[in-house]
Amino acid sequence: MNPPSRDSRDEHESAASLTSLAARLHHESALASDAFSMQRLRAMVRTRMSELAIDTATYFAKVREIPEEYARIEAAFTPPETWLFRYPESFEFVRAFARAHASEQLQVLVLGCGGWCEPYALAASIFHGRSESSRSVAGCVIHASDRNGALFRDAPTFSGMHVRAELPLWARRYFPVIDANCQPDDSLHSMVRAQTCDLASTMIQARAAATRYDIVCLRNVAIYFTAQARDHAFRNACKLVAPGGVLLVGHSEVHAASLATSWIPVDVPGAFALMADASVPRAAQVVAETLTPRAMIAAKHLEKKVSALIPMASTVPALDALARAHAQVALTPFDAQAHVALALELEMSGDLAHAAASITKALYLDRFCEAALVAGARLAETRGATGEASRLRARALRVHLSRESDEGRS
Numbered sequence: 001m002n003p004p005s006r007d008s009r010d011e012h013e014s015a016a017s018l019t020s021l022a023a024r025l026h027h028e029s030a031l032a033s034d035a036f037s038m039q040r041l042r043a044m045v046r047t048r049m050s051e052l053a054i055d056t057a058t059y060f061a062k063v064r065e066i067p068e069e070y071a072r073i074e075a076a077f078t079p080p081e082t083w084l085f086r087y088p089e090s091f092e093f094v095r096a097f098a099r100a101h102a103s104e105q106l107q108v109l110v111l112g113c114g115g116w117c118e119p120y121a122l123a124a125s126i127f128h129g130r131s132e133s134s135r136s137v138a139g140c141v142i143h144a145s146d147r148n149g150a151l152f153r154d155a156p157t158f159s160g161m162h163v164r165a166e167l168p169l170w171a172r173r174y175f176p177v178i179d180a181n182c183q184p185d186d187s188l189h190s191m192v193r194a195q196t197c198d199l200a201s202t203m204i205q206a207r208a209a210a211t212r213y214d215i216v217c218l219r220n221v222a223i224y225f226t227a228q229a230r231d232h233a234f235r236n237a238c239k240l241v242a243p244g245g246v247l248l249v250g251h252s253e254v255h256a257a258s259l260a261t262s263w264i265p266v267d268v269p270g271a272f273a274l275m276a277d278a279s280v281p282r283a284a285q286v287v288a289e290t291l292t293p294r295a296m297i298a299a300k301h302l303e304k305k306v307s308a309l310i311p312m313a314s315t316v317p318a319l320d321a322l323a324r325a326h327a328q329v330a331l332t333p334f335d336a337q338a339h340v341a342l343a344l345e346l347e348m349s350g351d352l353a354h355a356a357a358s359i360t361k362a363l364y365l366d367r368f369c370e371a372a373l374v375a376g377a378r379l380a381e382t383r384g385a386t387g388e389a390s391r392l393r394a395r396a397l398r399v400h401l402s403r404e405s406d407e408g409r410s
Contacts, residue, residue, distance in 0.1 A: 017060040018042060021073070029074050030229030036077040037330055044076055071148040078224045079334075080114020080151070081364065083164045084121050084182065085171060087251060089270025091125040092168075094215065097246060098129030098140075101214065106140040109206065109213040109240060111233075112147075112199050112221035116156035116192075119144035122217065123188040124174040142192045143213075149196035156192075158182040203236050212242035219250045219272075223364040227357060231260035238263060238276070247274045252363040252376075255356070255388065269391055321345050329358075336366035343375055355379060370399045 022041060025031045049059045063069050085091050098106065106126060110119050119142050126140050146152070159181045167175060167182070175182040195202070199221060206213075218237045222230045234249070234257045241247055249257045251272050254265050263274040325342040332338045343358035356379045362372035373396035380389035 014056045014060075017056065018045065021045075021060070021063060024070075025074065025077065026226075029078075030225045030233075031074075031077060032224060032226045037333065040077075041073075044073065048072075067147070068149055072150070075148045075150075077333075078221055080112075080146075080220045082114045082117045082220050083162050084117050084158050084175070085165070085167055086117070086121075087270060087272060088165075088168055089268070090248065090272050091121055091171075093266065093268050093271040093273060094122060094125040094248075095129035095170075097215070098126040102130050104214070106215070107211070107213045107242070108140065108142040108215040108217070109202075110142060110144040110217040111202060111237065112218065113144040113151075113194075114146060114220035115151040115162075116144075116194075117158065117162055118217060118219065119192045119194070120156055120158075120175075120184050120188055121171075122215070123184075123191040124171050127174070127187055127191065128170055140191050143195065144192060145195045145197045145199075145202040147196065147198040152194040152196065156184050156189075158184075199233065203233075203240060206240050207236075211240070212245070213240055214242050214245045215248060216241050216245070217248040219248060219253075222253055223250060223361060227256075230256065234260045241276070244277070245275070248272060249274065250364060251367060252360040255380075255385065256360065322349055334365055336362040336369045336372060339365065340369065340371045340375060343372075343379075347375070347379065352379060352382060356383075368399050370396055370403070373399065 018038065018041060022036070022038060025036060025041075045059065049056065052059065052062075054062070063073065108122055108126070110122065113119055123140070123142055126142075158175065163182055174185045174188060176185070177183075197205070216237050218233060222233055225233065230253075234247075238247055238261045246266070247257065247261075247263060249272055251270075254272055254274065257263065257274055258265055261274065263276055266273040266275060322342075322345045325338075325345040328338045329335075329342050339358045339362035343355045343362065346352075346355035346358060356376070359372050359376040359379060362369055363376065366372070373392050377389045377392035377396065380386075380392060
């Protein structure tokens with residue numbers, strides 16, 4: 001019997017190393033199984049080996065020994081979906097929060113920040129929320145952390161995908177446009193401190209130092225976690241919040257964070273914030289998302305219209321349809337429509353909790369996905385969250401009307 005060739009041995013070692021790397025992504029980075037696929041991981045590894053002009057063994061040794069290389073792989077499957085003032089109402093809430101705490105030194109922690117956008121938007125909100133006199137007696141430090149140090153290498157300038165919508169009027173003075181880039185005002189630079197560190201280590205360090213923060217922001221990474229890891233991260237983040245402080249989460253994570261922590265969502269539409277105390281202050285500067293009776297009727301009509309598009313159950317057993325939906329998500333994990341399709345199958349099977357989780361992922365990938373908004377509203381109504389259902393219907397209606405308006409102009 002001939003011994004295995006060198007090529008076959010290399011191929012076997014490569015497959016074993018790839019499997020080990022996938023396990024690390026799942027266990028150490030807590031990525032959900034549908035957040036990455038072996039096909040994409042294999043393709044990325046081959047591309048990276050070609051870029052570095054190194055062999056398989058050398059590359060996987062590099063991944064094991066150099067945190068930045070592993071962070072590069074992790075980042076490929078957890079793209080930071082963040083830009084300046086992504087949630088305008090939330091930053092209005094932060095501005096009001098800063099005004100209410102004008103005489104206090106504020107400490108802010110941004111976990112898994114995904115770059116400069118979130119920290120500098122927070123800096124501008126807090127700076128503007130305070131008067132000149134209060135700034136002279138009470139400062140603010142924003143601690144921004146992310147495992148991927150490459151995000152902090154370049155100076156904080158913003159253009160392209162980092163500026164996807166017009167900045168709030170009050171914020172424009174802090175980001176003057178120079179050479180087609182939004183450049184942060186000097187007043188913001190002293191507020192932001194960046195650290196290359198993974199999520200768990202950042203929280204462990206803060207707890208060891210007994211540091212508490214007035215604002216903890218966990219918005220850009222939790223969507224990729226397993227449900228268990230996500231809930232664990234939210235609970236640990238809450239332990240870092242000072243009394244009277246606030247936890248900021250993603251737009252589709254408020255319900256999950258509240259369930260995991262028993263914290264109470266702030267009653268300000270679009271704030272995506274939670275606090276420990278029931279007496280959550282309302283930021284008067286934030287305009288609530290209210291619907292007129294006529295708009296509510298239109299939203300209900302829209303929901304019926306979209307629901308009618310859902311395919312009727314076929315003669316194929318439900319398990320097969322559900323399995324196909326899971327397979328499609330694994331194949332195209334960044335396709336919002338695939339997550340919506342999976343949510344619909346889960347809903348029909350009676351698994352409402354996982355259906356809601358799939359809608360959460362769909363809305364993270366595409367916050368303007370009309371089908372996801374409508375399905376999310378229906379699921380929220382089912383569990384009795386009428387306020388959330390109304391807000392989702394309102395958003396779905398706005399998306400629908402905007403699309404009709406665009407089609408009318410074309």
